[in-house]
Amino acid sequence: MGRYDLALIGFGGVNRALAELISQRGHRLAEDLGFTLRVVAITDLRAGSLVDTDGIDLAPLLAANPGELNFAGLPGGSADPRNAWVIREVPADIVVEATFTDPAHGEPALSHVRWALESGKHVCTTNKGPVALAGRALKQLAAEHGVSFEFEGSVLSGTPVLRTAQRLFGGLEITDVQGILNGTSNYILGRLEEGVDLPAAITEAQDLGYAEADPTADIEGHDVQLKVMILANEVLGADLRREDVLCEGISAITPHEVRDAASKELRWKLVGSATRHQDGSVEARVAPLALPAHHPLAGIYGPVNAVSFRTDLLGTVTVSGPGAGRIETAYALLSDIIAIHQRHAVDAAAPTRPVLLETHHV
Template identity: 60%
Template sequence: MDQYNIALIGFGGVNRALAQLVAERNDRWQTELGFRLNIVAVTDLNLGSVVSQNGIDARMLVETQWEKGGFARLSGGSADADNEKVIKQAPADIVAEATFTNPNDGEPAVSHCRWALEAGKHVVTTNKGPVALAATELNALARRRNARFEYEGAVMSGTPVLRTAKTMLAGSGLSGFEGILNGTSNFVLGRMEAGLGFSQAVGEAQALGYAEADPTADVEGYDVRLKVVILANELLGASLKPADVACQGISSLTVADIENAAKDGQRWKLIGSAVRQQDGRITASVAPRRLSVDHQLAGVNGAVNAVSFTTDMLGAVTVTGPGAGRIETAYALLSDIIAIHRAGPARPTKEAAE
C-alpha cells in the first residue's frame, strides 16, 4: 500500500471537498485503490498557509471555521500564503492546484504548475487556464522531470470526458465534437424556456449558486471557448489558442427567440464545437444554436454537461454528466491521482526531483 503526500494549493470549494473525501474515504481508498493520501501542506490567499512533515488532520481542516489568516494558529502555519515557497519546499509527491485563475494568461495557476513540475512533483488540477494556454509547455516539463501533469476536471468536472475519448474511442476515427460545456448558460436557457427573461434567468442562476456575481465568462461563452481549446488540442491534435475560436454567447437571445424555436420543434443551446476539415485543419467555434428536439444534445437540461463525439466507426458517441459541483470536481482530482498511481511509480525519482 502506498501513501502519497499531497499539497493543496487553494482551499476553496474544490480542495476543501478533496480534504473532506480524504477524511471520509482514506480507509476505503487503501482497500479499493491501494493508496492513502496524506495532506502535508495547504495554502489559501485568505487563510494563509500551513506545512507539516507528518501530515495535517484532514477532518480538522474541513470542520474548523477558519477566520482570515487562521492557518497561523496551526503548528507550521502562517497568515501569509507563500505559494511558491510551499509548492517548491513542501514534502509533497503531488500538488493539487485549485486556485482562481485569470483566463487571459492562466495565472497564477500556470506558475503554480510550473514550480511544482520543476521540483519533480506531480500536478493535478481542475483549472482550465493552464491547460488551454500552457499544456504543451507543462506536459513537456513534466516529461523532463519524470512527473505527471493531469487535468481531467478542466473540461467537465468529475465526468471523465478526456480519458473516455482517449481510451474508449481510440482507433474510432474521431473527427470532431460538439457539446454543452457550461452548466450556467444551459440553466439560463432552460429558465428562458419557462418564460423568464434573460436577466431574470441569470439572477435566478446567481441565487442558486450556478452563476458568479459577474456571469460574463459563462453567458458570453468564454468559459466554453477554453474548454473547446482543451478538447480540440487534446483529442484532435490541434494547436488552437482561445483567439482562434470564434465565440458568441447567449445574452442577445430573447424569450421570443426561445418561443419561436419551440414552435418549430427546436431548442436553443450554447454549443462548443470543433471539426477536422478535409485538408486537416481544425476549425472551432462557440455559438448558440437551434437544435432539433431529437438531437442528442437537445435533452441535456439544467447544469448538466454533455459532449457528442463524431467518429468514423461508431457515428455519434455522447458522454453526459455533471459539469460542476464541489464533490464532483474533487473526484476529478482523485481520478487524476488514480491515473498517476496506476502509471507508477507515483513518486518522482530522486534524480528528477533534484
C-alpha cells in the first residue's frame, strides 16, 4: 500500500480539520482509498513550524486549544513558521496550502504554491487567489515538473463543481455558468427579505461564523469575483484577469427592495456569471439580480452555494451544496489528494509503449 507524506502550510480551521480526518479516520481511509497519509511538517503563523520526517503525532496537537498551540517547545519544533524552508527542503510528497491570503495579489499562497511546484511536489490548496490570478501559469509549472496542482476547494468548498464540469460533462458544450458563490451574502439577502436591515444582518452572519470581522469581500462581491474567474478560466477556457470581471455587491440593496421583489415572486441573489459567446470571447460579471421563482438559483437559501451550467445537450444542470465549513473544505483537500493519487498511480502503472522505428530503404 502506498503512502503520501504531507506538509501542511497553515494550521487554522481547514488544515486542522484535515489533520483530524487523518488522525481519526486514517485506517478507514486507507482501506477505502488504497493509500495512507502521514503528516511530516506543519507550519503556522502563530504556532511556528514542526517537522518530523518519521511522521508527526497529531493527537496531542489536536487536543490542544488552537490559540495555545506552540511548536517551539516540541522536538523538531520552532517558533518561526519557516514556510519557504519547509516547502522547499522537507521531503514531502504533497504540500497542502491553506494560509490566509490577500485576494488582491494572491500572496503568500501564490509563492507557497510556486515554491512547492518548483521543488517537484504536488500541491492542493483551498486558496482562491493563486488559482484566479495565476492559475494557467501554475498549471504550466506543475506540468513542467511532472506534478499536480489541485484546487477543488477554491470555488465551492467541499462541493465538487470543477471536477463535475471537467470529468462528468465530457461531450457537452458548456456555454454559460451562473452561481451563488458566497454563502454569507446569500444568508444576508435572506434576512433582508425577512425585514432585518443590512448592519444587523451582517452582525448575525458574523455571530454565526459565516462572515469575517471585515465582511467587505463578501458584501461587495470581491470573493465571488475571484470564484467567477476560476470558473470562467477552468470551465469555459477563458483567461480572465480581475479587471475583466465587472463587480457589484449587495450593500446598496434595501430591505424594502428585497421584500417588494419577494411580493412579486422574485428573489434577490448575488450572482456570479460567465458566458462564452459565439466568437469565443467570455464575458463575466458579479451583480445582484432579482431572479424569478423558476430560476434554478432562486430557491437557494442561507449559507448554501450552487452553480448552474448551461449545456448544449442537457440544458441547465445545477450543482448545490455547502460553500463553507472547515470539515467540508477539508474534504475538498482530501478529494484533491485522491485526484493526485488517481492520476499519478495510473501514470505509474501504465505500460511503456514500444518505440516504432521507421526504416528507410535506399
